[in-house]
Amino acid sequence: MSGQEFKRALGYANAAFDLLKRSGIPPYPQFYELLYTYATGVNPSLNSRINAIFREGHAPSADLAEALYNEFLKSDVNDRITDVSERMHARIEAVHDAIDTAMTTASAYSGSLQSASGDLEQDISTEALQSLANRLLLETRVMQDTNRALEQKLEASRDDIAALQRDLDDVRRESRLDPLTKIANRKSFDEGLEAAVAEAQSGHQPLCLLIADIDHFKTFNDTYGHQTGDQVLRLVAMTIKSNIKGKDLAARYGGEEFVAILPSTDLEGAVIVAENVRRAIQAKELLKRSTNEKLGRITASFGVAAFRPSDTPSSLLERADRCLYAAKHAGRNKVVSENDLAEQHGPKDGVSAA
Structure with missing residues (x-):
């Protein structure tokens, strides 16, 4: 942290x-x-x-x-997962019951066939043979009916389980999204950053992290109300999402802060992405939907850091956070990268900045 x-x-x-x-x-x-x-x-x-x-x-x-x-x-998500799990369990139990019934019927049918085989090895009358044939025919029909019922239950269960799987996938997907902005939430970001760092370490590929904070958001929120503030959060989220691509991941980090994981992107490219987002946010004029009142424009500050071989997710995030902090202190509505910080502070103790 x-x-x-x-x-x-x-x-x-x-x-x-x-x-x-x-x-x-x-x-x-x-x-x-x-x-x-x-x-x-x-x-x-x-x-x-x-x-x-x-x-x-x-x-x-x-x-x-x-x-x-x-x-x-x-957790509504946990409740829904529990519901899906219970429905899945009930369906599997129904299939098990149907299989048990079919196995019992098959076992009885097998016993009847063995008994009939023993009878046929002996001399039996025409009447007894006819009675045996009728009994075997009846039991064969019972076996067919049982198998048909099992097939129907298996077919229904297959459809139900496929629907339950879709429900479960939807729940899992929703559990990874921020409910307001519909981009990735903090949990999804943490997992994504850990995976991206591991991939960058193993594949020696560039990786950058962008962190953004809406300028003066609390004042804006207090002035115009939470509904308008929510509109601003959605606007910024969609602006970031529309300016990234491929395996990039945009997420709401918390409050008015957003992050973007940019795999296969060097620092120069990440700064360009941040600048594009910054300009796009600044260019949008806000309207209060209920009154069409013009609320002016919002801006955001950005910090950008690049992955280093010794990095952990926390250390990469900390450097990006320091850059964001510097952008805020430099007057806001700016993009500051770690190269900018190195130029500002200069080399120390005879060691050049990387």
Whole structure:
């Protein structure tokens, strides 16, 4: 974890504890998670609900916090996976029952055939032979009916299991997306960055990481409201996504921060991508949908870092974060790469900057 990321997470934690203390809500893990999530702003539906509660002056309580936690954070994805799993289990049990029935019928049929074989080895009357033939014909029809029922159940189960698999794939896909912006979420980014670093280490391919932060977003959000703020977040997310390609991955990192993993891209190319995104964001004039009021333009600051052979995901992210921090301090609406930082600070102790 980079120094800036640590400060950011600590700020969210302090805000969550402050809300717990001021509201008189017990600091149980689920309530801390609820208010920590509220502090980060990554769940817009949750924030809208809590803000409405604050505006209406409702007294906070453990029961209210429990209800909000169950509604927004008790994992809907896990519930859906459980539902799919239970349906899959029920279908498999039905198939097993059908197979057991077929095996029992087949075993009985096999016993009847063996018995008939023994009878045929002896001298039997025409009437007895006719009776044996009728019995075998009847049992053969029962066996056919059982097999037909098994085939039907297997066919239905195949279709059901295919549908369940599609449901499961949808749930998994949704679990990797940010619900507001519909680009990759933090979990998906963490996994993607780890895989990209491992691939860059093994294949000696370039890799860059871009991190972006919307300038003055909190002020904009407070001035025009959360719905307009959500519109801005979606706009920035789609702008980043439309300017990357191939195996690149755009993700919402948290709050108003976004990241993009750029495999097979050197630092110069990554800076070009960042500049394209920066200009595209700045070029868009915002309108308030409800009133068509012009809200002006937004800007974003960018930090770009390139993979080094000794890098871990954390060290690469930390360098990109330092570049973002420098872009903010240089006046915002800028792209700063680690080469820019090296030029600003110059070589130290006789060692040239890489």
